[in-house]
Amino acid sequence: MSGELSPIDKAKFVAAKRSVDFVEDGMRVGLGTGSTAAWMVRCLGELVREDGLRIKGVPTSTRTAQLAREVGIEVISLDEAKWLDLTIDGADEFDSSLNLIKGGGGALLQEKIVATASDQMIVIADIGKQVDALGAFPLPIEVIPFGWQTTQALVEETLISMDVLGRNSTLRMNGQRPFVTDEGNYILDLHLNRIGDARQLAMVLNQMPGVVENGLFIDICDCVIVGFGDGRVEVRDINAGTVEESRLDFLEDDNLFSDLSD
Numbered sequence: 001m002s003g004e005l006s007p008i009d010k011a012k013f014v015a016a017k018r019s020v021d022f023v024e025d026g027m028r029v030g031l032g033t034g035s036t037a038a039w040m041v042r043c044l045g046e047l048v049r050e051d052g053l054r055i056k057g058v059p060t061s062t063r064t065a066q067l068a069r070e071v072g073i074e075v076i077s078l079d080e081a082k083w084l085d086l087t088i089d090g091a092d093e094f095d096s097s098l099n100l101i102k103g104g105g106g107a108l109l110q111e112k113i114v115a116t117a118s119d120q121m122i123v124i125a126d127i128g129k130q131v132d133a134l135g136a137f138p139l140p141i142e143v144i145p146f147g148w149q150t151t152q153a154l155v156e157e158t159l160i161s162m163d164v165l166g167r168n169s170t171l172r173m174n175g176q177r178p179f180v181t182d183e184g185n186y187i188l189d190l191h192l193n194r195i196g197d198a199r200q201l202a203m204v205l206n207q208m209p210g211v212v213e214n215g216l217f218i219d220i221c222d223c224v225i226v227g228f229g230d231g232r233v234e235v236r237d238i239n240a241g242t243v244e245e246s247r248l249d250f251l252e253d254d255n256l257f258s259d260l261s262d
């Protein structure tokens, strides 16, 4: 039951639950990837099945596509949708300007394409993801497998010359083999500790041959919904400059939450 869930899981759940209030009938919705986004997909599925909500979902990974179909959401490709009303996704870090690090689950490339093709991007996160400066979470960059070590050396040399990085990047592994993204690429995690100029870093990284995309999301997120372990939720809208607080008191009664807690 719900009592067995950690405060972080409760925080993720309440942020996800609040986010589906922003989904309206007929919308084309980008569906993020990760543990927080998975709660959101389940909450949306419940609305589809029980309230007759009609939406089309564009998943950002094969994992999310599978979950969305399982819970009853109609899945279409981004090319079928062409443009999206809203994307809801998790994040590994967010700062006060709502710039993000994403890609802890390796889905940054599709996530960035989908979020950029949306009228609005809402991030859902537990309060532990909030930082003063991005970079404590290792910054993922997606690289082409061909010559990846040469790309890694180029990245490191360039960042050392910018005083951003010591020789400290790692190839993400899946057991004994490199982790492979949905697009067939590898991930390098850059251990930066603190990123001074995230906008400049994002541009420099994407200019390097072999780098497909980086996990910095600059000026893409419009709103973050922050969940707390006690059921409190804050909706922070960067464009409106507003913070709306509420509390979800349903934790013990919520069917979906109880089901997932078992």
Ligand SMILES: O=C[C@H](O)[C@H](O)[C@H](O)COP(=O)(O)O
Residues within 6 Å of the ligand: 032, 033, 034, 035, 036, 037, 089, 090, 091, 092, 101, 102, 103, 104, 105, 106, 107, 108, 111
């Ligand atoms: O590649 C993965 C995504 O960027 C996730 O949204 C991010 O890693 C956050 O995941 P979680 O909600 O599991 O912390």
